[in-house]
Amino acid sequence: MPSGGQQQTVSILDELVIEPKVQLLDEPFSALDYEMTPFMREQLRRIFMKTRTTMILASHELDEAIELADKVVLLTRRPTKVAEIADVDLPWPRNLDVITGERFIELKPHCLDRFWHEVKN
Known part of the structure; x- marks a missing residue:
């Protein structure tokens, strides 16, 4: 049985595979452990740099918001x-x-x- 973090990781990647015009991300890293969170942030940055998909990220983590956004x-x-x-x-x-x-x-x-x-x- 996959962990909540693994399920969330697969869910994020699954949504991005279809190449949407806008991606809504509501606390996408909240169920991830400390080691997986920076890895997934990096993956999200890479996907953004490649696809330039508009992403709207809801987060309670200010560092995360500043790291991943053009506007907070x-x-x-x-x-x-x-x-x-x-x-x-x-x-x-x-x-x-x-x-x-x-x-x-x-x-x-x-x-x-x-x-x-x-x-x-």
Whole structure:
């Protein structure tokens, strides 16, 4: 019997095989273990670089969102509204140098500040 992470991995790859115009990914890595998550992020980046498929990724992991997105939509509490759309002006491909670089590190506190501002209000 495959694990939940293995099932989720197969599900993600299965959806991408059909080459959709838009791919909706809702917490796609949530059931994966620590070792499989970066591997699957890399696979998703590779697929994106090859197909340029538009992907909409819902995530509670800010690092993941910044790593994989061109824009991060930060939402308010209920009633949910868009608090900000943060441009992720990092170059592609998003390799280790990019995701550990100065600009990546600058983007995270900006998004966290906006998030905490919304939580406090």
